[in-house]
């Protein structure tokens with residue numbers, strides 16, 4: 347492609363609303379343009395890389411034995427009503443009616459659609475296992491679309507759905523997908539970790555998220571400092587600390603008129619937060635749930651939601667609910683005499699001695715409280731892990747970092763096949779529900795993550811595997827005929843080899859051309875300048891500062907060498 351013919355839309359200014367490097371660079375390099383909040387249009391340059399990421403995904407999915415499908419984005423409500431998710435999905439789902447008032451949605455995900463396909467086409471165990479995937483547009487009315495295509499309202503997802511006759515089969519399929527995902531991210535140049543993820547109240551048997559470490563990440567990930575253990579904060583089990591043993595003292599009610607928050611109570615009692623147990627009250631759909639954790643801990647809402655059997659809506663209770671449960675103003679909740687559907691007690695609290703809790707009476711707290719003697723509840727792990735906790739696998743220390751989820755693999759089991767009656771005849775002639783798995787990758791988010799990990803102050807530094815073009819040939823002075831002629835020759839030879847190459851034949855200063863080449867991140871640059879009169883050109887990798895001077899006749903081999911180094915076939 348000659349740049350003089352190409353629509354170049356690079357920007358000099360950094361768009362004000364963009365915070366994330368990838369977001370800034372995708373706009374600045376003219377890969378995409380914003381149309382509305384969370385909605386972007388891809389320009390030719392951006393589309394080329396997007397398609398390359400898709401191709402890598404497609405190649406690895408095919409190699410893993412999955413078959414490509416393409417389902418409609420427009421999905422009738424009935425399918426979602428059958429699975430029970432029409433009411434559950436909430437405002438994230440774009441819903442619409444046709445002219446006959448029939449309800450539809452723009453698919454945020456496609457479990458229902460693929461289960462529907464499977465129940466229609468799969469009759470016998472002989473057709474199993476089957477893994478179907480698509481690379482398709484998804485719609486989600488995100489509460490906070492941000493970071494460009496990292497979280498947008500319309501995005502491309504590769505979603506796969508597997509069908510097996512038993513759980514052993516599902517394990518095999520799941521492991522194949524795990525391997526395929528590892529290959530995909532490696533080929534895209536994305537350094538990410540597979541972390542254990544929550545699989546919901548129904549306790550699906552396994553789930554892993556592929557996480558890219560980033561300070562902008564919306565997930566918290568717990569990494570072991572020693573072994574390969576990593577888990578999403580939602581899932582990571584805590585190691586309860588045992589409080590120092592004390593002689594059990596008598597319960598006392600103490601007037602604490604102005605002390606409601608932990609900070610105020612610390613001051614009031616002149617004591618550390620480990621001596622308090624806070625009681626938080628949540629609404630899980632129509633159930634009221636009280637959760638107790640040590641004063642300095644955070645409640646893990648996922649663990650709590652799972653403990654109460656799952657909930658569509660889970661949030662801190664409103665003032666009215668708190669008052670009904672505690673018969674007190676907010677700030678005085680405690681376990682003794684509380685009126686709730688569930689009282690969940692973090693294991694650590696159950697192991698504490700003579701601690702302080704709210705008295706369920708405005709202006710009062712109890713001291714010298716002890717679990718078992720003064721109250722009882724469901725004891726379990728209900729708090730977030732901290733860096734003081736230990737690795738559940740090897741017992742070593744943990745680090746907590748933020749991460750961006752680029753992919754997710756999930757053992758669904760029979761969640762959809764049971765609700766939607768997707769069955770097959772097994773060898774014994776009996777009808778059994780299909781055992782399912784689902785596997786998603788955000789294509790756009792992966793592309794943005796590549797930029798997060800491959801950029802510098804001058805722009806993007808594309809890995810060769812996903813670069814929109816492999817080589818840019820720059821005649822330093824376009825109107826110099828000798829330079830232009832040599833540049834065109836290199837350009838044509840590379841094109842013939844199947845290299846994707848740009849020729850910057852614009853009548854711009856060399857400095858401007860270099861800046862643009864750096865910004866859009868083309869991995870190899872060949873400059874034809876004054877030295878062409880001695881038969882020499884310059885070769886430079888975007889990822890290195892070194893300029894290699896070489897004979898004109900060597901440059902094609904030099905380009906080929908990079909393809910070999912990166913194990914990319916021409």
Ligand code: ATP
Pocket residue numbers: 455486488495496497498499500501503751752753754786787788789790791792
């Ligand atoms: P998140 O927690 O970030 O919202 P999710 O759990 O909703 O992600 P999945 O439903 O598992 O995501 O979707 C599979 C993949 O699709 C994700 O791993 C992510 O890469 C991508 N994805 C999800 N939502 C968006 C979005 N709004 N914009 C871009 N990509 C997305």
Ligand code: MG
Pocket residue numbers: none
């Ligand atoms: Mg989401």
